[in-house]
Amino acid sequence: MLRFRKRLPLFSATLLLALLCWIFAFPFLWMFFASFKPDAAILIPFPMFPEHFDFSYYRDLLTGKWIPYPRQFLNSLFISAVETALATAFACSAGYVFAKFDFRFKKILFILAVLVVLIPRQVLVLPLFIWMNKLSLLDTPWSVILPGAASGIGILYFTAIFRRMPDALLDMARCEGANEYRVFFAALPLVKPAVIAFALIQFVLCWQDHLIPLVMLSTGSRLTVSIGLSSLNAGNTRVPYGLLLAGCTLTLLPTALFFALAYRHFRTALGRLTEA
Amino acid sequence: MTSLSIQNLSKTFPGNVHALKDFSLEIGEGELVAIVGPSGCGKSTLLRILAGLEEENTGTVRLGSRVLNGIPPKDRDIAVVFQSYTLMPHLSVADNLGFGLKLRGEKKSMREAKILEAAKLLNIEGLLQRYPSEISGGERQRVALGRAILREPKVFLFDEPLSSLDAQMRLQLRVEIQRLHQRLKVPMIFVTHDQSEALTLGDRVVVLNQGSIQQIATPEELYLRPANTFTASFIGSPGMNLFHGSLQTSAAGTHFASSALNFLLSAEQAEKLRDHAEIIAGIRPEHLHSVESGGKLSGKVTAVEKQAGQTGIYLQNDATSFSVKTITEPVTKVDETLKFDFSPREIVFFNTKGGFLLPIHNVGDK
Numbered sequence: 291m292l293r294f295r296k297r298l299p300l301f302s303a304t305l306l307l308a309l310l311c312w313i314f315a316f317p318f319l320w321m322f323f324a325s326f327k328p329d330a331a332i333l334i335p336f337p338m339f340p341e342h343f344d345f346s347y348y349r350d351l352l353t354g355k356w357i358p359y360p361r362q363f364l365n366s367l368f369i370s371a372v373e374t375a376l377a378t379a380f381a382c383s384a385g386y387v388f389a390k391f392d393f394r395f396k397k398i399l400f401i402l403a404v405l406v407v408l409i410p411r412q413v414l415v416l417p418l419f420i421w422m423n424k425l426s427l428l429d430t431p432w433s434v435i436l437p438g439a440a441s442g443i444g445i446l447y448f449t450a451i452f453r454r455m456p457d458a459l460l461d462m463a464r465c466e467g468a469n470e471y472r473v474f475f476a477a478l479p480l481v482k483p484a485v486i487a488f489a490l491i492q493f494v495l496c497w498q499d500h501l502i503p504l505v506m507l508s509t510g511s512r513l514t515v516s517i518g519l520s521s522l523n524a525g526n527t528r529v530p531y532g533l534l535l536a537g538c539t540l541t542l543l544p545t546a547l548f549f550a551l552a553y554r555h556f557r558t559a560l561g562r563l564t565e566a
Numbered sequence: 567m568t569s570l571s572i573q574n575l576s577k578t579f580p581g582n583v584h585a586l587k588d589f590s591l592e593i594g595e596g597e598l599v600a601i602v603g604p605s606g607c608g609k610s611t612l613l614r615i616l617a618g619l620e621e622e623n624t625g626t627v628r629l630g631s632r633v634l635n636g637i638p639p640k641d642r643d644i645a646v647v648f649q650s651y652t653l654m655p656h657l658s659v660a661d662n663l664g665f666g667l668k669l670r671g672e673k674k675s676m677r678e679a680k681i682l683e684a685a686k687l688l689n690i691e692g693l694l695q696r697y698p699s700e701i702s703g704g705e706r707q708r709v710a711l712g713r714a715i716l717r718e719p720k721v722f723l724f725d726e727p728l729s730s731l732d733a734q735m736r737l738q739l740r741v742e743i744q745r746l747h748q749r750l751k752v753p754m755i756f757v758t759h760d761q762s763e764a765l766t767l768g769d770r771v772v773v774l775n776q777g778s779i780q781q782i783a784t785p786e787e788l789y790l791r792p793a794n795t796f797t798a799s800f801i802g803s804p805g806m807n808l809f810h811g812s813l814q815t816s817a818a819g820t821h822f823a824s825s826a827l828n829f830l831l832s833a834e835q836a837e838k839l840r841d842h843a844e845i846i847a848g849i850r851p852e853h854l855h856s857v858e859s860g861g862k863l864s865g866k867v868t869a870v871e872k873q874a875g876q877t878g879i880y881l882q883n884d885a886t887s888f889s890v891k892t893i894t895e896p897v898t899k900v901d902e903t904l905k906f907d908f909s910p911r912e913i914v915f916f917n918t919k920g921g922f923l924l925p926i927h928n929v930g931d932k
Binding site for chain 1: 639645669717
């Protein structure tokens with residue numbers, strides 16, 4: 291009896307977590323299995339498992355029958371990768387400077403960075419559109435990449451991260467013969483988990499982004515997957531649900547893969563933030 | 567071989583905080599100068615200026631004939647050992663030792679040979695493949711020391727490198743630094759708030775308070791002839807007992823009179839102190855010895871502090887508190903009244919204006 295009492299909280303916690311897992315996982319599992327089902331079977335959720343696996347929707351997507359899906363997939367990959375790299379590089383170096391150097395107008399510039407976080411993107415979209423138009427970058431990947439490359443929240447995040455790095459380590463590097471650029475690169479490995487965590491979040495946000503690509507891109511072969519897939523469901527087109535679900539499943543793959551690879555670092559970075 | 571010359575160095579931080587006021591010091595070839603002072607006295611600021619990590623407001627720093635002002639830290643030929651361990655946590659001990667060598671573009675084979683040599687010198691060759699988190703505090707500071715040696719600097723700066731170590735480690739590393747000093751024969755500056763470290767390590771000791779030099783002297787001189795009341799009470803543990811009093815003449819001669827202490831001055835002392843009506847008398851706690859009767863000084867015991875081999879007794883007489891250090895086993899209790907005597911040659915005098923030492927004779931001369 292005593293043993294049971296001791297174990298009861300653990301047992302109930304496990305049960306609760308299992309339930310939560312199921313609630314979160316259900317839509318994904320349904321999406322995955324439904325992508326192999328004909329339209330008639332899709333709206334009935336159970337049995338979840340398809341009678342037989344029909345790969346035709348995947349084939350349609352990958353051969354570009356309805357939309358240039360492979361091309362759009364590559365567009366998304368390119369845009370997300372470059373935007374993530376640029377946003378991480380800018381935010382990381384700006385955060386380092388804000389945390390470790392004193393200079394004129396530092397406070398005002400920092401407040402500006404905070405304001406970028408506070409202003410919703412919907413408000414910025416029109417000025418950005420005009421700007422990109424003036425730069426003749428509309429309907430190119432750069433019209434999506436450049437607005438995303440400056441991340442206000444990234445600057446705040448990295449400023450907090452670098453503030454916790456002891457100055458003595460940087461001074462040591464200076465005394466050992468490093469110029470200011472080398473000092474930054476010597477400090478970088480110390481914040482690796484934070485860099486990876488930020489890159490991961492940035493990549494996922496960019497991959498999912500709908501608003502900016504929708505406004506900036508117009509040609510079918512230049513769209514990102516999220517816009518491409520939603521175009522399937524718009525206007526007069528009537529495509530099987532299974533096709534959309536197959537597209538969604540494929541679209542999930544890169545972020546899931548990236549997350550699996552970087553999860554360890556992500557956890558370390560979050561752990562260190564809560565420690566602080 | 568080069569000497570380090572610091573002339574009229576001043577530094578003021580925003581908010582009109584004078585961290586360093588007109589600091590001048592010459593450090594000869596192979597000399598180890600210890601800089602000691604309470605926290606916030608400007609000693610770390612001085613080190614940071616010398617290393618090039620902080621910019622001075624005025625003054626000149628010369629290494630040999632080369633003026634160092636405005637030269638970035640990397641080009642100064644100065645190595646610093648910091649208070650915190652300053653090891654890169656993601657690098658092994660070997661890579662930490664070779665950190666600067668790699669930055670300066672040394673070839674890998676050369677680097678490895680030098681790392682091994684430094685590791686042998688500091689007895690850490692068994693740790694080369696380990697990471698900083700896997701070694702003790704003392705070992706980490708040895709690695710930091712090794713890295714500084716590999717810099718092959720013309721000057722070594724130590725910024726309280728022993729203060730985060732336990733007592734035994736501190737002692738070991740202190741000996742290590744002394745050995746290193748004898749071997750390398752370059753100017754070294756050792757900053758510390760621990761006077762015992764300063765007195766044992768320094769060929770000369772600089773006492774710093776609120777950014778100003780109080781005294782530059784050998785450890786012996788500092789102890790026996792403190793230049794002012796600050797040095798007198800700062801150096802020594804506990805510091806020198808100071809008694810504010812006045813000189814009074816009677817038929818017997820000139821007396822020093824204060825609420826706690828009263829004694830007759832020698833003819834020589836009386837002659838030299840003639841011009842001072844108000845005066846401060848100072849005597850080291852270990853120069854007071856207990857007597858059964860008579861004695862020039864008495865007080866009620868407020869606390870007894872037993873240390874290995876010696877005892878500190880803290881006493882109170884009216885508003886004056888003082889202390890006594892004895893190596894004999896104490897049989898005293900709190901609230902007991904004790905009497906003390908001392909040899910007149912062991913007393914020193916300071917003026918009341920600024921608390922400067924009044925030259926009477928060489929204390930300690932027999």
